[in-house]
Amino acid sequence: AAGVIQSPRHLIKEKRETATLKCYPIPRHDTVYWYQQGPGQDPQFLISFYEKMQSDKGSIPDRFSAQQFSDYHSELNMSSLELGDSALYFCASSLGMRNEQFFGPGTRLTVL
């Protein structure tokens, strides 16, 4: 079965640079969620979209923005990167809101 696809899988950036992470949900899933998992930490919810509209907002820094496109894929844009942004970023998708979230493999971002 098709799963959530995230790209790139690994990304290395310098401080103050920008990064864009992409998420392709499972076909027909209309809801996307973004999470950040620091080293040895639990995943922290950042933001979610349903039918291309922002639905819920968690602890997403102002330096980050995200959107969901007409084909339901989503992008997380991160600017003025800081060392503390180094983490595993997960995308999850679901069919409708309040349904089971299926997680992608994650993008490991390293900020040097």
Add this chain to the structure above:
Amino acid sequence: AQSVTQLDSQVPVFEEAPVELRCNYSSSVSVYLFWYVQYPNQGLQLLLKYLSGSTLVESINGFEAEFNKSQTSFHLRKPSVHISDTAEYFCAVSRTGGGADGLTFGKGTHLIIQP
């Protein structure tokens, strides 16, 4: 707001022994409850979930969890563990009446299976 407490950061157990991973939650509204498993360098996989109905839920690989509303708990159990169960286990909650709410996770419990 919701919060999840996993009381044990690490649980070592011998192979074929039973195990219980504890999870307590706090919320002012009704919640759904989940257990996710994360193997090293991999994403999160849903192990089991409680949405409504029977308070005892089971997974296909022998895990079960029981929702106890009075104790606000959702402990995970397995009667006999295998080496392959070594992983990080996260308990999570989300509101029942919200929109595309993000999950609130506990800090995780590292299950270590000893041969």
